[in-house]
Amino acid sequence: MTDKKNILLVGSGGVGTMAAFSLEAGGGASVTAVLRSNYAAVEENGFDIKSIDYGIHKGWKPTKVVDTVPDVARDGLAPFDFIVVATKNCPDVGPTVPEIIAPAVTEGRTVVVLVQNGLNIEKPLISAFPNNIAVSGVSLIGAAEKGHGNIAHDDHDVLIVGPFHNPNVPTEAAAAAAKLFVDIYGASGKVRCEFNEDVGFVRWRKLLYNACYNPIAAVARMDTSRLRLAKTPIDDIVRPAMREIWNAAKAAGHELPDDQVEKMIEVDPLDVWCQPSMLQDVEKGNFTEYVNLVEEPVKEAERLGIPTPTLKIILGFCRALQWKAMEAKDLVTIPVGARPSHHA
DSSP: OOOOEEEEEEOOSHHHHHHHHHHHHTTSEEEEEEOSTTHHHHHHHOEEEEETTTEEEEEEOOSEEESSOOOHHHHTOOOOSEEEEOSOOOTTTSOOHHHHHGGGOOTTTOEEEEOOOSSSTTHHHHHHOTTSOEEEEEEOOEEEEOSTTEEEEEEOOEEEEEEOOOTTSOHHHHHHHHHHHHHHHHTTSSSEEEEOSOHHHHHHHHHHIIIIIHHHHHHHTOOHHHHHHHOHHIIIIIHHHHHHHHHHHHHTTOOOOTTHHHHHHTOSOGGGOOOOHHHHHHHHTOOOOHIIIIIHHHHHHHHTTOOOHHHHHHHHHHHHHHHHHHHHTTOSOOOTTOOOOOOO
16 A cells, blocks of 8 residues: 555554554554653564454564654654554643644644543644644553563454544544544454544543543552442442433433443453553552543533532542652652651
8 A cells, every 4th residue: 555644653552552553554554653661672672562453463663663752844754644642641740742742743734633531632632733633532442561562452452533523623524534544543454443423422431431430449449340349339439420420421412321330330340350540550650640531521510510529529539649649759849857658
C-alpha cells in the first residue's frame, strides 16, 4: 500500500504499543512512536510482544521511534495525518495533552485521536486547536508493559471510535476522519475497531467502571474480586456510585440499560483478581487520572442537577491521594520539621 498515513503515537505503554502494532499490521500506516522511559531499551532491542491477537513478536519496532515529540514546522517534517494519544491524562499536574502534542500538530490537517478514559477530555484540545478534528477512542484492551519494552497483551483489543463534537469543524468531515481511522486500525483483521458516533454514550458507559471501581479500589487498596468478596464495599460504595453515574448519564441524554450497573459490578471474572489502573498507579506512587474519571462527571452531574454524594466523597479521597503522590515527588512544600510521610 503506497498511500500510508503518517501517524504519530504518543504514549507507548501497553495500550499505545498495541495500537501502533495494529495500525502498522494492516499496512495502512507508518507510525512514529514517542517513547520516554523505555526509549533506550526499545531503540536498541525493539519491543518483545506476547499478544492474544497477534502472537509472539520479538524485537518489533514501529517505522520510527523517537524520544521527543517532533516539531513539524521547525524541522520541515511531513505533516502528521493522525496523532494518537495513549498517555495517562493528569491535567492537574501537567503537562496537558495540548502542551505535549503542540509541536506535531498541523493546523486544520492533523486529526487527534484520544485513546484515553474519562469525560470532557476533548475540551482543552478543541480550545487549543479549534480547526482540527478530535476523535474519541475508547479502548477495552487488556495490555501492559512489564518492564521496558516487554508488552503483555492478554485481553482482546476492542477499540470504539467516534468523532468528538467540534463546532468549528463540519460534522461529516469529523465522522469521515473517524471512519478512516477505524479502517486503518482494523485492517489486519485481528482486532475489533468499531465506529460509534454516540461518543457520549460510550464514555458514560465506561465511567460506570472507571469513576467507581477504579478509585474505590485505589482508596481501599483492594482488587475488584476482593471488593466483591467483602460485599460491604459493593453495597456501601460501588453500587451507589455507579447508580449516580447512571443517573447523570441519563440526564445528559445517554440512557444506559437498566441492568448495566449490576453487569458492571460483575464484569471482571472473580478468578482474575483485577487491579484497576488507578490502584496500580497508587501502588507505584504514580499520579492518577481522577480529574476526567471522577471530577468531570461530578461537575457534569452538578450542572444537570443530579446529586452525587457518594462520588463527591470518592473525589475527595482521590484529591488526597494525588496530593500524597505530589508530596512524594517534592511538588508540594511541607513545613520544616514535619514528620516524614508514609508513602507505601
